[in-house]
Amino acid sequence: MRRIVLSAVFVLRLAAAADRARLLRAVGLMTVGYLATPVIALGLREFTDAALARRLEAATWVIAGVAVLLVLELMLGHFAHLSYFEVGELAETTLNEELVRHVNGSPGMERLDDPGFADNVNLVREELGNTRTAVESVLQLGGLALQTGLTTVVLVTLDPWLALLPLAALPSVLVGRWAQNLLESAKEASAENTRRTRHLLALATAPASIKEIRLFHAEAALLREQDANWSRTSAVLRRAHLRAAALRAAGQLVFALAYGGAITLVLWQAEQGRAGVGDVILVITLAVQVSVQVAGAATLLTGLQGVGRTLDRLTSLRDHGSREGEPREGGRATPAQRSPVPRAVPAALREGIRLENVSFVYPGTGRVVLEDVTLTIPAGGSVALVGENGAGKSTLVKLLCGLYRPTSGRILVDGTDLRDLPAGEWQARVASLFQDFARFELLLRENVGVGDVARMEDEQAVLKAVELSRAGRIVASVPGGLSGLLGHGYGQGTELSMGQWQTLGLARSHMREDPLLLVLDEPAAALDAAAEHAVFERYATLSAETGRRSGGITLFVSHRFSTVRMADMIVVLDQGRVAESGDHRALVTRRGLYAELYELQERIYH
Numbered sequence: 001m002r003r004i005v006l007s008a009v010f011v012l013r014l015a016a017a018a019d020r021a022r023l024l025r026a027v028g029l030m031t032v033g034y035l036a037t038p039v040i041a042l043g044l045r046e047f048t049d050a051a052l053a054r055r056l057e058a059a060t061w062v063i064a065g066v067a068v069l070l071v072l073e074l075m076l077g078h079f080a081h082l083s084y085f086e087v088g089e090l091a092e093t094t095l096n097e098e099l100v101r102h103v104n105g106s107p108g109m110e111r112l113d114d115p116g117f118a119d120n121v122n123l124v125r126e127e128l129g130n131t132r133t134a135v136e137s138v139l140q141l142g143g144l145a146l147q148t149g150l151t152t153v154v155l156v157t158l159d160p161w162l163a164l165l166p167l168a169a170l171p172s173v174l175v176g177r178w179a180q181n182l183l184e185s186a187k188e189a190s191a192e193n194t195r196r197t198r199h200l201l202a203l204a205t206a207p208a209s210i211k212e213i214r215l216f217h218a219e220a221a222l223l224r225e226q227d228a229n230w231s232r233t234s235a236v237l238r239r240a241h242l243r244a245a246a247l248r249a250a251g252q253l254v255f256a257l258a259y260g261g262a263i264t265l266v267l268w269q270a271e272q273g274r275a276g277v278g279d280v281i282l283v284i285t286l287a288v289q290v291s292v293q294v295a296g297a298a299t300l301l302t303g304l305q306g307v308g309r310t311l312d313r314l315t316s317l318r319d320h321g322s323r324e325g326e327p328r329e330g331g332r333a334t335p336a337q338r339s340p341v342p343r344a345v346p347a348a349l350r351e352g353i354r355l356e357n358v359s360f361v362y363p364g365t366g367r368v369v370l371e372d373v374t375l376t377i378p379a380g381g382s383v384a385l386v387g388e389n390g391a392g393k394s395t396l397v398k399l400l401c402g403l404y405r406p407t408s409g410r411i412l413v414d415g416t417d418l419r420d421l422p423a424g425e426w427q428a429r430v431a432s433l434f435q436d437f438a439r440f441e442l443l444l445r446e447n448v449g450v451g452d453v454a455r456m457e458d459e460q461a462v463l464k465a466v467e468l469s470r471a472g473r474i475v476a477s478v479p480g481g482l483s484g485l486l487g488h489g490y491g492q493g494t495e496l497s498m499g500q501w502q503t504l505g506l507a508r509s510h511m512r513e514d515p516l517l518l519v520l521d522e523p524a525a526a527l528d529a530a531a532e533h534a535v536f537e538r539y540a541t542l543s544a545e546t547g548r549r550s551g552g553i554t555l556f557v558s559h560r561f562s563t564v565r566m567a568d569m570i571v572v573l574d575q576g577r578v579a580e581s582g583d584h585r586a587l588v589t590r591r592g593l594y595a596e597l598y599e600l601q602e603r604i605y606h
């Protein structure tokens with residue numbers, strides 16, 4: 001019950017913050033509408049008694065009054081609906097924004113790796129639509145409470161025993177909540193399975209996977225797997241629904257008995273001459289109303305209970321967010337070791353970035369992906385990260401971007417621990433293109449401009465980034481140019497090739513002027529040889545310029561040694577450890593892993 005009351009208070013606060021005037025209007029209209037119902041029942045009694053006593057004029061006036069009340073009840077309900085519907089939409093938008101904040105609210109990525117967090121996000125995303133009707137539910141519950149109060153008073157005037165009628169409705173409400181808890185637990189128990197079913201459906205229908213699925217003739221296997229998953233989920237849900245229905249039926253039975261008892265009581269009184277026909281009509285009408293009120297209240301309470309759960313999940317997402325950044329088990333850096341005052345991100349790098357004994361384990365896994373990495377990257381330099389698939393290159397990049405924190409060890413930026421720099425400010429000085437770059441299906445201008453949101457609308461800045469990434473041909477080929485829509489996600493935009501999407505990703509990374517760290521994780525994987533060569537020549541020039549201006553470091557991951565050799569420093573990662581580092585010449589002379597990989601590639605491609 002506490003959760004329901006808290007949810008109701010939360011919903012009303014949310015609605016009042018969204019539009020107080022509309023909320024008050026809805027409350028007023030609904031209150032009058034709800035109070036009309038028991039008054040109508042009283043009117044019917046008066047009408048019956050007047051008609052039976054052949055007081056025709058009085059009967060006519062009363063029935064006219066009842067008709068007016070009926071119309072008012074309907075009209076007021078309708079106008080109230082108009083008011084609270086909009087308030088509900090505003091409240092839902094506020095919660096949507098909160099969800100987006102919880103998912104994206106921290107500079108780190110740890111929370112997204114936690115399956116519990118992912119489940120909660122999915123459930124909240126599905127359930128947020130219900131909160132739109134929560135405002136209506138809370139107001140209706142208030143209206144029903146008033147209505148039931150007035151109905152009880154009228155019943156008591158006939159016979160005090162009739163006060164028990166609304167009480168007899170309580171078991172069905174309590175049992176209804178119990179039934180709802182059963183359903184919710186079943187839903188939570190099958191959340192992971194539901195996620196998998198949806199994922200399989202997405203795989204079978206998403207353009208990104210459909211080609212392979214068709215060519216591998218994997219549709220049938222996917223459907224079978226999806227069916228099996230769905231059967232498991234629905235078996236759990238069906239069992240819960242059956243038990244919930246049985247419980248609800250038992251609750252209703254108690255009320256049905258009380259309903260029959262109330263009508264028998266008033267009929268008996270009529271037989272004794274202590275009640276008139278009008279009283280019998282009144283009790284029958286009010287008993288029906290109580291039944292409708294209680295059933296309505298039970299449904300509304302169930303809905304509010306659901307809203308309560310959604311709010312609990314939102315709270316858990318919020319708590320998860322606030323826990324992020326605390327040291328994990330096994331982590332060495334505790335708050336006591338960190339600087340109490342956050343330091344400022346330097347305007348320019350003077351020394352560079354140093355990794356000291358950095359190790360990393362992804363949250364929720366036990367595998368050490370980076371182990372004891374110690375490395376100094378001088379300011380203004382360019383660094384190439386090489387190594388076999390899974391060696392930990394992208395992970396190292398993510399750590400440098402502040403998306404994850406080392407499990408142990410430190411990353412120092414000009415001598416300051418990256419943890420002590422405001423993460424958002426550091427990330428504002430990082431420009432990046434990731435291996436799994438985003439395909440923003442937006443206007444071309446927005447797709448590029450999002451690389452520096454503050455200058456997103458600055459056409460000159462966007463054009464400069466386009467030019468630096470040699471994306472001019474793409475802009476010319478898209479109808480509408482910079483204002484052209486990309487992709488088929490929701491509109492008739494222009495679909496691009498993978499290499500073209502990647503080139504726009506490169507343009508995004510050029511939006512930030514003077515980054516302290518430019519990271520390019522296989523930036524040329526989808527580019528043709530000429531484009532790749534041009535990209536790296538351009539980056540070599542730019543990185544030299546940026547290096548001179550702000551000491552900025554350019555770090556790229558590549559499997560192409562013709563590119564890698566251009567870097568000032570090459571770091572070879574092997575199973576999460578630094579196997580060797582140095583410039584191309586030094587590493588070739590050393591005749592270690594780099595020399596081996598380089599010669600292998602030379603033999604294959606030349």
Ligand SMILES: Nc1ncnc2c1ncn2[C@@H]1O[C@H](COP(=O)(O)OP(=O)(O)OP(=O)(O)O)[C@@H](O)[C@H]1O
Pocket residue numbers: 113362365369387388389390391392393394395396435
């Ligand atoms: N989000 C994640 N959660 C758990 N493990 C992860 C995650 N991302 C990567 N890993 C694991 O970390 C290891 C290193 O991955 P990483 O992407 O850093 O390798 P890489 O050197 O960049 O490989 P590639 O050349 O294939 O891109 C892999 O074993 C991978 O399975």
